Amino acid sequence: MRFLHQSDLFFIIKFIRLYCELFHFELLSRFTHYCLYLQLEDCRSGMYPPKGPTCKGNVTWYTVNLDLPPSIATVIYHFYIFVHLCVPLGEITLFNIFYEVFTVCTSIVAEDFNGNIYHGRNLDFGLFMGWDRQNKTWTLTEKLKPLVVNVNFQRDNKTVFKSTNFAGYVGMLTGIRPGEFSLTTNERFNLDGGYVGILEWIFGKRDGMWMGFLTRKVLENATSYEDAKGQLSLTKLLAPAYFILGGNRTGQGCVITRTRINTLDIWELYMKLGRWYVLETNYDHWEKPMIFDDRRTPAMKCMNQTTQANISLASIYDVLSTKPVLNKLTTYTSLMEVSTGSLESYIRDCPNPCTPW
Known part of the structure; x- marks a missing residue:
């Protein structure tokens, strides 16, 4: 008799949880919520400098x-990818589309007592794109x-x-x-999501900007935190998104919640209210996250x-190393400090054991 591996069990429980949420099966929903709660671990510490498994x-x-x-730089870049990584140009194009709508992440901007701003993120990618059971x-x-x-650059x-x-990804995440x-x-999950914008773009309506192209433009040309915030807030997009921005002075940190057309909210650090950090996963901060995908809590x-x-870059790395913030989709963790x-x-x-997302 073959027994289920614990990671398989977590995977099944998460899908049952999703089903219950959709069809309002209250009792089973609470049971699966309890099962998922059991897999949470204590907050990690001492993980930095990065080491271990x-x-x-x-x-x-x-x-x-x-x-x-630009033409020479592009040729050199694509030649490097093709020769060294064996990724054909056609697949590179597809990757650029998928990155626009499939990134599942956790981002944090925090300020310490001295006004230093720290920015960390986990980039999670690959959901539902093949599960290797072995x-x-x-x-x-x-x-x-x-x-x-x-x-x-x-x-x-x-x-x-x-x-x-x-x-191979020409934008910036x-x-x-x-x-x-x-x-x-x-990524911001929304019915009027990236698929709609991409289809409009394919059929000739191209007044919206690719998210990754906008972030590249901002990183290359914006001259200040406020300039970057303005461009990220006002530019029409192909896909809804969250932009998480950190600065170089006290109070400069925010989450910009975007539809494809406009900005719904700018959630900022505010020391007077005790808001010394802002944290974004893939749900509007004023709404509860889906229980089957709650990395926020x-x-x-x-x-x-x-x-x-x-708080420091080291302690943020600890947070980003705690399951399920760290999960099977996590490809990399980045830590940034603007002042340095x-x-x-x-x-x-x-x-293992580790949650699938």
Whole structure:
């Protein structure tokens, strides 16, 4: 008789939970909620510097010269991907579309007592794109991990901005403009979602901007935190999104909640109200997250347990290393500090038992 592995059991329970939420089976819903609660772990500590089974290594750095003509830079970039990673250009194009609508993430911006701003994120990707039952992993997630790169974008031999990206993705999901601002993006689930915008774009209505192209434009050209916030708030998009922005002075941190057309809310750090951090997963912060996908509650529990007095890049890494914030979809963790211009990124692994998302 073959027994279910614990990761398989978590996977099944999450799907039962989703079914119960959709069809209002209250008793079974509460039971599965209790089962999921049992898998939560205590907040991690001492995980930084990254080591052990949850860290597969540092992300490699590359440099891109923005002074090169765009056509030459693009050819060099795609040639590198094709030769070294064996990814055809057609697949690269598909990846760019999928990244627009399938990123599931956790982002945190926090301020310490001295006014230092810290920004961290987990990038989770590959949901429902092949489950490897033997290894208890998402197939696409594991294939993407070797494609994670750090890029230093320079002009006149000086850094303009830095990013952590998947090789072949021309937009930006995680980036920092040293001394000015840091930026991450999270998918926002909405009926009027990215599929609608992408279909409109395919059929010729192209007044909306690809999310990743906007973030790249902002990182390359915005001259301040406020400038970046304005561009991210006002530009029409192909897909709804959350933009998480960090700055270089007290109070400069926010979550911008976007529809494809406009901005619904800007949720900012506010020390007078005791709001020393903002934390975003994939649900509007004023609404409860889906119980079958609640990374917010354990992440906030760990942030509150950490306290503002002890917040740092290291303690944010601890939060992002706590299951289910760290899960089978997590490809990398990034840590940024605008005032120092630092960007650290690490390839992640979530040893069993671990939640599928």
